[in-house]
Amino acid sequence: MNNTQKTPSSTASHAPRLAAIGLCVAVIAVAFAYTGGWLSPARLTPAKIVDSLAPPGGAVKGYRRNHAKGICFTGTFESNGAGTSLSRATVFQTGSYPVTGRFNLAGPVPTMADSAGRVRGLGLRIQTPDGDEWRTAMIDPPFFPVARPDDFYALQLASANKGDPSVLKRFAATHPSVAAFGAWASSAPFTESYAEDRYNSLNSSVLTNAQGQDSTVRWSFIPTATPVPIAPEALKTRAPNFLFEEITQRVASAPQTWTLVMTVAQPGDPTADPSQAWPDDRRKVEVGKLVVSRIEPEPDGPCRDLNFDPTVLPSGMRTSDDPFPAARSAAYSVSYNRRTAEEKDYPHTPQEQP
Ligand code: HEM
Incomplete structure (x- = not known):
């Protein structure tokens, strides 16, 4: 055998x-x-959240699934050392650290008119010589429309239901922060420039200093440039890419700067809920300046393959009880994976700049 x-x-x-x-x-x-x-x-997944962001004709391939229209830049973060009282992260030690960032408009369509961008954003990556980095993506409203990631998803579905505005009305009736956000959106002036806007983290993080003390903070980048509001009538006449053209010209003539201010929570402040602003009198620490010195090409530029994931934090910073950064991280990763897999659909020449 x-x-x-x-x-x-x-x-x-x-x-x-x-x-x-x-x-x-x-x-x-x-x-x-x-x-x-x-x-x-029935379970809410990051893929479902990202799907809910798509415009009626479907996602625009090759682009970020939200904040699709943007313009990349490079510069530095000039740390003044004051942040070491809050965090032992190298980025808060006195020094100059390289930055890659992106001004952008909330929305899934890269060809939208700049005048239609009610929410403007800023993505930043700050690198330090020890190999650590801090990524953050902020927006200009003073608070978020909803308190929780599942409400964000429900809001996308309710807003998409354009045929029946009562759906959004019903959602807003049970989520008062939506109406508060609507009031901000219909009254806050549009400025002339990305350089005149203030960008807020809205989500909180925990900083730990060299003595091991924790502080829960939110942060804002406050522009040095004085905001110049555009009257609603004038806004309608602006060129579709006026923000892009303005910031390109402005940075070419002089670097633009923002002060980074950390706001420290007191016990009992709503650290887990970005729809609630903290009281104005909270302690503030100015920790340095963002200097934007060069506008970079958006197509094929240094921001293309960058994911401004808000959970990428240096040692000495960590996420807090705020549920958004984890949900955002998961959604940004889905968006990143989709858009980088669609590389052939992304414009490769500056002429195709939206
Ligand atoms: C659950 C809530 C949220 C979801 C699902 C969400 C989703 C997304 C997605 C999919 C992207 C594109 C990521 C990429 O492809 O790289 C993005 C970008 C961005 N998001 Fe969010 N987001 C949320 C909350 C927020 C909040 C609270 C803020 C600000 C406080 C914010 C600010 C931004 C900014 C500024 C960008 C553009 C960053 C860049 O230039 O790449 N998002 N968001």
Whole structure:
């Protein structure tokens, strides 16, 4: 008999091992299915949140799924050392650290008119020589429209239901911060320039100093330039890319700066809820200046493959009880993976700049 042939008894002796391997494969498959949300179709996943951001015609391939229109820059963060009282992160030690950043407009369409961008944003990555880095993505409203990530998803669905405005009305009736945000959106002036806007983290983080003391903070970049409001009538006549053109010209003629201010929470402040501003009298620490010195090409520039994930924090900073940074991180990763996989759809020449 050929001794490679299996006898019934050798097959039987392998059976337990085969069963164990089969079990491992099954467990891994179930784990993947669970993670992918296939076992619980009602569960909110990062992919569902990102899908909800898409415009009616579908996502614009190759671009960020939100804040799709933007313009990249490089510069420095000039730390004045005052932040070391709050955090031992190198970025707060006196010094100059390289920055890559991006001014942008909230919305999923990269060709939107600048005048239609009610919410303006700023993404930043600050690197320090020890290899650490701090990424943050901020916006100009003073608070967020909703308190929790699942409410953000519900708001996207309610807003998409344009045929039936009562859906959004009903959502707003049970979420008062939506109306408060609406009041901000309809009254806050539009400025002439990205350089005249204040950008707020809204989400809180915990800083730890060299003595091991924790402080929960939010931060804002406050422009040195005086804001010049555009009258609503004048806004309508602005060129579709007026912000892009203005900031390109402005930075070419002089670097633009912002002061970074940390606001420290007191016990009882709503650190987990970005829809609630903290009282004005909270302690503030000016920790340095952002200097934007060069506008970089958006297509194929240094921001293209950068994900301004708000959970990328240096040692001495960590996420707080605010649920948004983790939810944002997961959604940004889905958006990043999708857009980088669609690389062929991304414009490669400056002429195609939105
Ligand atoms: C659950 C809530 C949120 C979701 C699902 C969400 C989703 C997204 C997505 C998918 C992107 C594109 C990421 C990429 O492809 O690189 C993005 C970008 C951005 N988000 Fe959010 N976001 C949320 C909350 C916020 C909040 C609270 C802020 C500000 C306080 C914010 C500010 C920004 C900014 C400034 C960008 C553009 C960053 C860049 O230039 O790459 N987002 N968001």
